[in-house]
Structures are given as structure tokens and as C-alpha cells.
Amino acid sequence: DAGVIQSPRHEVTEMGQEVTLRCKPISGHNSLFWYRQTMMRGLELLIYFNNNVPIDDSGMPEDRFSAKMPNASFSTLKIQPSEPRDSAVYFCASSLELAEQYFGPGTRLTVT
């Protein structure tokens, strides 16, 4: 199994630009999670989907953040417009029936 796939691995963008992060979960998993990790705040859950439906988005910082899961094999996290404080590593994780989660390698986002 290829594991959770995320792209890009690194993204550097200027403040105000739109950023789109992508995730392909493990085949057969029906839950998908987006996390953000920083030194100051640790690992924070942003949003999670179950069977492609957003279940809890209470961790999404503000309206600049949005996430979609159009099908079982693909999800996006979009930031528009981006700000320097959004700089972090963003992880996608998937699981089967909300059990043990398997993380992707992450996308390191730098907003200048």
C-alpha cells in the first residue's frame, strides 16, 4: 500500500496568494483528517470527513480556510488569502471507521 499521499511536499508563497494542499488517503479508508503542526501549538485538528462528508470543522481557524472531499480518494485544503501566520506543516491522515489514523508525510507551507 502506498500510504497517505500529500502534495506538494513544500510550498512557498507570498502573502495574499491562494494555496491548495492535496491529499490522497489510503484506499479503503473512509475517514480523512487535516491537521496543522507548529512548534507553538503542536498538532491541531482542523477538520475531518467521514464517508466524504465534513463532520467537524471546529478547528478551522477562519473563513480563509476551506476543505473539500469530492470523492473517497481525494481531498483538498485551501487557504485564500494566505497570511504569514499560516506557515506550518499540514498533515493529512486517514483511517478506517474512525480508528487508528495513518498520517501522510506532510506539506511544509511557508508564507512570506
Add this chain to the structure above:
Amino acid sequence: TQLLEQSPQFLSIQEGENLTVYCNSSSVFSSLQWYRQEPGEGPVLLVTVVTGGEVKKLKRLTFQFGDARKDSSLHITAAQPGDTGLYLCAGAGNGNKLVFGAGTILRVKS
């Protein structure tokens, strides 16, 4: 709000020493997971404990879930440089979300 407190935050030891990392909460969790994360990579699941009082062993690593399912510990025997990394505990709580601790950075020097 469910919170998990990990201690210590940072641990630097010599190869061959033993160590214990603690994960504590005032909340009850249906299960608790331990992850290890290396620089530039995502967290990797080590173990899941479900039953109060449960003890699981993974080679030199011993995981214990508290009787009340509010706390857990990770003990490493004879640490090796390859054990270096960030150790995270995560509890399954409200709405099946995982609540993560802040992590323990372990450095094992040879």
C-alpha cells in the same frame, strides 16, 4: 475540552539508559494511541491501548493504559540513537476525534 498533558517536554539521555514518558488527563478516553515522529515526516502509529490497566510491549517499548483510562505511560528500555524522535500520545474522545498531547522530544546520544 479534553486535554492531554505530556511530560517531560524534552529528554536527552545516553544510549543504554531507560526512560519513561507520561501522558495525563482529567478526562476519560475510549482508547489512547502513541505515535513517533521523525523530522520531516508524519507521525507513525506505535500502539493503541483500549482497556484500563492494559500493558502492551513492542520490543524495548512498554505501553501502559491507566486503570481509569485517563493516563498512559511509555517506557523505553536500553534506549538507542534510533529511538530519537518526537513521541506523541493521542486520546480518542468526543466525536471520535483524537486529542493530541504536545509531545516529548527524545534525544538519545551514542
